[in-house]
Amino acid sequence: MSDTSDSFIGINWGSSNFRAHLIASDGTVLDSLEAPAGVATVQRDGMVEMAARVRTRWPHATRVYAAGMIGSNVGWTDAGYVHCPAGFDRLCDGLVPTRMGELALRIVPGLACVRERDGAPDIMRGEETELLGLHAGGDLGDAPLVALPGTHTKWVRIEDGRVIEFMTAMSGEIYDRLTAAGLLASIVEGPGEDGDAFRDGVRTSASRTLGLGALLFGARARVIRGLLPKADASAYLRGLLIGSEIADALALFPRGDDVAIPLVGSPAVCALYAAALEELGIASRTVASAQAIARGFVEIDARVRAR
Amino acid sequence: MSDTSDSFIGINWGSSNFRAHLIASDGTVLDSLEAPAGVATVQRDGMVEMAARVRTRWPHATRVYAAGMIGSNVGWTDAGYVHCPAGFDRLCDGLVPTRMGELALRIVPGLACVRERDGAPDIMRGEETELLGLHAGGDLGDAPLVALPGTHTKWVRIEDGRVIEFMTAMSGEIYDRLTAAGLLASIVEGPGEDGDAFRDGVRTSASRTLGLGALLFGARARVIRGLLPKADASAYLRGLLIGSEIADALALFPRGDDVAIPLVGSPAVCALYAAALEELGIASRTVASAQAIARGFVEIDARVRAR
Missing domain, CATH: 3.30.420.300 (2-keto-3-deoxy-galactonokinase, substrate binding domain)
Known part of the structure; x- marks a missing residue:
């Protein structure tokens, strides 16, 4: 009691x-x-x-x-x-x-x-x-890097119970706004779940060859050229956005060796981030x-x- | 006649x-x-x-x-x-x-x-x-790289009267859609012209330290922290988008030594691209x-x- x-x-x-x-x-x-x-x-x-x-x-x-x-x-x-x-x-x-x-x-x-x-x-x-x-x-155990996935995802460096520094990426809002109308709205079907297209997007943007301005248009080019089924386009777009964000977070902050990154947020969004991290060889765990x-x-x- | x-x-x-x-x-x-x-x-x-x-x-x-x-x-x-x-x-x-x-x-x-x-x-x-x-x-003279700035800007590699390859960046649409509503709408005032804030944005994204997902949110953080006047935020955002795009184009295509890049499009948009290229030490010229x-x-x- x-x-x-x-x-x-x-x-x-x-x-x-x-x-x-x-x-x-x-x-x-x-x-x-x-x-x-x-x-x-x-x-x-x-x-x-x-x-x-x-x-x-x-x-x-x-x-x-x-x-x-x-x-x-x-x-x-x-x-x-x-x-x-x-x-x-x-x-x-x-x-x-x-x-x-x-x-x-x-x-x-x-x-x-x-x-x-x-x-x-x-x-x-x-x-x-x-x-x-x-x-x-x-x-959170002693993980030095924690992610809070959402509309504006935070990646937070934490040490001895203090927030040291952090990065916010507006991947969720970019996805929502760019697929609500305009060029990308025409290629988006389905919820955008984990799968080959999602992971292809993650790898493509995490390689940092090109920025999102070019990569997001590239999704439409892939659909038009028959290289990406329309049903997979939303997954590919989400993969591009999340992969780019993960590459940024890893470029900024140490994540610790052999420490699974805690993900704090809604289970569906955390699952996408977990899949993206896995594709890049990084362990994570979702925290209630x-x-x-x-x-x-x-x-x-x-x-x-x-x- | x-x-x-x-x-x-x-x-x-x-x-x-x-x-x-x-x-x-x-x-x-x-x-x-x-x-x-x-x-x-x-x-x-x-x-x-x-x-x-x-x-x-x-x-x-x-x-x-x-x-x-x-x-x-x-x-x-x-x-x-x-x-x-x-x-x-x-x-x-x-x-x-x-x-x-x-x-x-x-x-x-x-x-x-x-x-x-x-x-x-x-x-x-x-x-x-x-x-x-x-x-x-x-x-176009014998320029090997030409830009067509617009809502979906094209960077085109051309040789002997043939298009060899090209890149499309949807910087214009990203700006329009992300500032029409949502987080960035609250910090955008004014048309977004050339100036210190614009060039600061160009340098920041062209350095490729971070991707647009993090950099665009950073514009709001700068405004809230008093580091960027609200009146300059639209110029900074445009600078981020155009700088990122230019870095991508230069990573993909040779531009030729000592050849001014021809810019084909509306004078106002071409002027922004010319300023961004100048900030990165690259000559350009607007083509009617x-x-x-x-x-x-x-x-x-x-x-x-x-x-």
Whole structure:
């Protein structure tokens, strides 16, 4: 039986969705409230309304944390970014207290880095709580490189419980937008699953002979010339995008010898990344992520209570 | 005064537009008929209607040629592709006679290649008539590499009046689609012109440290971190896309020593490519292309009459 007397509220408030949880101090999720009320879909009064629902549902929880786009420059309050390397201690230093109507809460800052290899900046917001939570729970082992596949996939270099640096690739969004209409829409059928065409795409882009601008058009040339069945074109396109991204991540970050890369995300997308990595001779393992952000909030709450 | 007795009709019939010309044997355009009746916008009965307008307007011209998407698998008749290396003689071997209502015409085939360096296929349709026309007219000099900047930019290796091989990069479409909505739409202001931000983008992608999936997201990270003014973000994005494309073209094809690369296309887009090439230490020159396709049709017509 979880101890509910010390329970607190953790809110994962992203662009599209709002997910609030009543969390016990051992990380057990006691109750949840979800709504399609992301910061891209509701205005400030809509945010206050969601805050009121949280207050009404769990009137006795006094400590409330929120992570994700709610802390961006298009959210409720810009909670800024903490510079890497950063772990939970630095995240907690950067918590931004605020109030939405009757709800007092602390917003978790994002992370910013300047990568060592190419000197370029990158940012994350929301993933830091999930990722560091998984690490604290032991789910990532001592892997130095972790991938969070999704619309904007993050590849994160992690060391001693701190995020050192990371890279974001917008492969998922590029696929979605370029196949929704235009030249590539005409060749796309089917969901784009693992198979020979997918792996051919992975190898082609990971070789880095050509960039995506030329390779993506090449998919259409292959279809027109009868070298790629139309039913396989979406798989080939996904392979090109993911292969290019993996080559970039490996060019930037050490992945450790004989360490399977943890993949954190939806099972279907993680399976594609696992297949791509396998094709390139790299082991990976999918990490269950359903409770990851709750685990992150537990670490944050423990530090806040200890201060 | 042009000799009009030998005049013929050349139609540039693309995805979006229909442009027909009455052309004298010396290449002078005597009259034109234009309409937004591309193959992506009209059905087969609409094509027959355009053919009837051509027949009515120029009743005495007996030889009619059409190039462009009208010969694709979504056009009137699939005119197929001639394999490279190919010049006008091979194009004329591949002319496909057909009839649209009362109009008898010959459709120019496209070109297909398999590139030497990466073994990948590529295709073009419409550009072959324009490009070989410019070459026949002496406008390209003896440049071994020519660029046709546009939504789908072509980089073409040409030798002795024949197209040897080529590469298509969909940089223009990637820019248009990724900035119309989604993550990058939020950082794009202004038209994206030459300047420090554009050239920074060119250098960044041409160095080939990272692929476009990571670099394009990086543009947003730069804006959020205050390293790139929002007003310059579109220029930076265009620079990334064009720089990547140029690096690919130079990796595939020899460009000749001390030969300025001819750029064929709209002046505004050619100016961006010229700036990008300059930033990479490569000379270029813009070639007026208004009459290029008429010049190509003259070469085709001369060969047809001689047979």
